Amino acid sequence: MKKENEKMSxxxxxxxxxxxxxxxxxxxxxxxNITTLLENRRFMESGMERLEFDNVKKEIIMSMKxxxxxxxxxxxxxxxxxxxxxxxxxxxxxxxxxxxxxxYPTVVSGVSTRLNxxxxxxxxxxxxxxNITFSxxxxxxxxxxxxxxxxxxxxxxxxxxxxxxxxxxxxxxTPSINSTESITIPVVIGKSKFxxxxxxxxxxxRQTLRDKFTETFDLS
Amino acid sequence: MICQKKKMIIGxxxxxxxKGILQILEAAIAIIAILTVFLFLFSGMGEFPQFxxxxxxxxxxxxxxxxxxxxxxxxxxxxNDTTSIKNxxxxxxxxxxxxxxxxxxxxNKPDVESEKLVSVNYLIAGNSTQYAAxxxxxxxx
Numbered sequence: 001m002k003k004e005n006e007k008m009s010x011x012x013x014x015x016x017x018x019x020x021x022x023x024x025x026x027x028x029x030x031x032x033n034i035t036t037l038l039e040n041r042r043f044m045e046s047g048m049e050r051l052e053f054d055n056v057k058k059e060i061i062m063s064m065k066x067x068x069x070x071x072x073x074x075x076x077x078x079x080x081x082x083x084x085x086x087x088x089x090x091x092x093x094x095x096x097x098x099x100x101x102x103x104y105p106t107v108v109s110g111v112s113t114r115l116n117x118x119x120x121x122x123x124x125x126x127x128x129x130x131n132i133t134f135s136x137x138x139x140x141x142x143x144x145x146x147x148x149x150x151x152x153x154x155x156x157x158x159x160x161x162x163x164x165x166x167x168x169x170x171x172x173x174t175p176s177i178n179s180t181e182s183i184t185i186p187v188v189i190g191k192s193k194f195x196x197x198x199x200x201x202x203x204x205x206r207q208t209l210r211d212k213f214t215e216t217f218d219l220s
Numbered sequence: 221m222i223c224q225k226k227k228m229i230i231g232x233x234x235x236x237x238x239k240g241i242l243q244i245l246e247a248a249i250a251i252i253a254i255l256t257v258f259l260f261l262f263s264g265m266g267e268f269p270q271f272x273x274x275x276x277x278x279x280x281x282x283x284x285x286x287x288x289x290x291x292x293x294x295x296x297x298x299x300n301d302t303t304s305i306k307n308x309x310x311x312x313x314x315x316x317x318x319x320x321x322x323x324x325x326x327x328n329k330p331d332v333e334s335e336k337l338v339s340v341n342y343l344i345a346g347n348s349t350q351y352a353a354x355x356x357x358x359x360x361x
Contacts, residue, residue, distance in 0.1 A: 014243070018250035022257040029261040034269070041269045048277050051285075055343055063345035063353070076351045083353040086325040087343060 046207050053202055053209045056084050061215050064196055068217055070103040073194045074118050077101065078151065081198075085122050094203040097122040100132075100170055101196040102185055103219065109161045109189050117168075118153045121146045125174045134158070135167040163188045170197070183214055192219040273338045276316055280340040280358045283312035294347040297322050297354050309358065319359040327357050334361035 063080035064073045081097055088095035100119040107113050115134070121127050127146040133139070134156040141154045158166070164187045171180045183197045194217045201210040287293040287308055296305045302320040309318055319330040329339075339359050346352040 012246060014247045014250035015253075018253045021254050025254075025257050025261055029265075032265075034265055037269045041271060041274060044271070044274045044278065048274065048281065051278075051281050052341065055285075059343050059345040059353075063351060065348075066346050066351045067349065072351075076345070079351070080345050080353050083325065084343060087341060087355055090325070090327070091341065 042206060049202070049204055049207060050209065053211070057198075057200065057211060057213070060084065060198060060200075064194065064215060064217060068194060068219055070105065070116065070192070070194065070219060073196075073217065073219075074101050074103065077196060078118075078120050081120060081122055082149075088202065094124070095122075095201070096124045096203075097198065097200040098172075099196060099198045100168075100181075100183070101194065102168065102183070103194045104187070104192060106192045107160070107187055107189050110159060112157050112159045113187075115156045115158060115185065116153070117141075117155060118151065120151045121148055123174060124148060125176065128173050128175065130170065130172040133169040133171075135169075136164075158187070160187055160189070181212070186216060193217065194219055273336065276313075276338050276360045277340050279313050279316075280309070280318070280338075280360055281342065283309050284340070284342040284356060284358065286312060288342075288344070293342075293356070294344055297344055297356055298347060298350065298352050305356065313358075313360065316360050321357045321359070322354055323357065324354060327355060330359055332359060332361055337361045 060077060060080050063076040066072070066076055077099065078101075081099060085095050085097070098119070098121060100117065102115055102117050104113050104115045117132065126148050130143040130146060130152070132141045132143065132154065134141075136156065136158045139156065141156070143152050143154060146152050166185045166187060168183045168185055169180060170183065171178075173179075179199075181197060181199070183195065185195055186193065195214065197212070197214045199210075199212045201208065284293060287296075287305070292308060293305070296302075296308075300322050302322055305322070306318060306320045309320065317332075319332065321327055321330065337359060338361070339357050342356045342358075344352075344354055344356065
């Protein structure tokens with residue numbers, strides 16, 4: 001009789017064990033939060049994109065510093081920006097950028113100096129109109145429409161007998177945006193400078209990264 | 221009563237009696253119950269996210285960044301010395317196969333058959349004296 005009970009209880013042990021395992025499975029299921037794991041992974045991937053974005057920004061600035069001169073800094077940076085766009089497009093990442101670069105030769109007190117302006121539209125769409133206003137004499141240059149991937153250039157003349165901070169106001173519109181940027185141009189007697197304003201953006205399925213920055217370099 | 225309380229002996233073999241059959245039945249019920257609970261709980265969870273590929277990418281990128289900070293990367297890249305880059309990277313990126321490609325705009329993918337192949341791109345503009353825009357691509361699998 002005792003043996004029979006033992007055999008019965010051995011069989012029932014399977015059912016009891018199954019219940020225990022089922023409870024453990026429920027506890028495991030509740031402890032695994034797939035949403036949190038997915039968020040963590042997304043966070044890591046976004047971090048990776050941020051690292052690549054910062055790498056691009058650093059190298060664009062680096063391209064301006066290599067053999068700095070009015071011509072080299074501008075040519076190198078614009079070539080680098082085109083290179084970055086090609087690299088991103090081959091990886092199916094949408095990269096857009098607008099740069100406006102300014103340079104002037106060594107300023108001599110009281111002598112007319114030319115402020116050269118060069119830029120490139122890599123916004124992925126045409127600029128319908130662009131105006132640049134120079135605070136020196138409030139003069140404005142209208143650059144009209146600028147096709148996507150096109151370069152543009154213009155200039156202003158100024159004369160000063162002391163160090164000044166002038167402001168260039170760049171206003172532009174595309175089919176999707178209207179934007180106005182104010183860029184400070186430090187003018188120092190006896191110095192030649194290169195100033196670059198860059199507005200860059202990447203769009204991926206995870207996030208949009210955008211950065212606007214102005215870099216100033218002494219050329220002499 | 222179908223089940224009788226005695227052992228059945230056929231020839232020299234003893235086969236299960238009633239209690240043996242009950243035990244098998246209970247074990248089967250237990251297994252079915254566990255499987256049902258498992259499927260009910262975990263079948264709708266979707267694919268479990270993989271962290272391996274993104275970890276490799278981060279490791280690869282930081283390794284390139286370290287090489288760059290040590291002023292080693294740029295000259296290797298400009299001289300198209302992928303072997304030196306690979307050798308240096310192997311001290312940072314372990315337990316994974318790597319292949320390094322230096323290219324301009326068009327980068328050829330190495331002939332690697334792996335479902336786990338991931339790549340990291342690192343751009344350089346040149347070194348302090350020479351403009352030479354290149355991209356370094358590390359493939360890991």
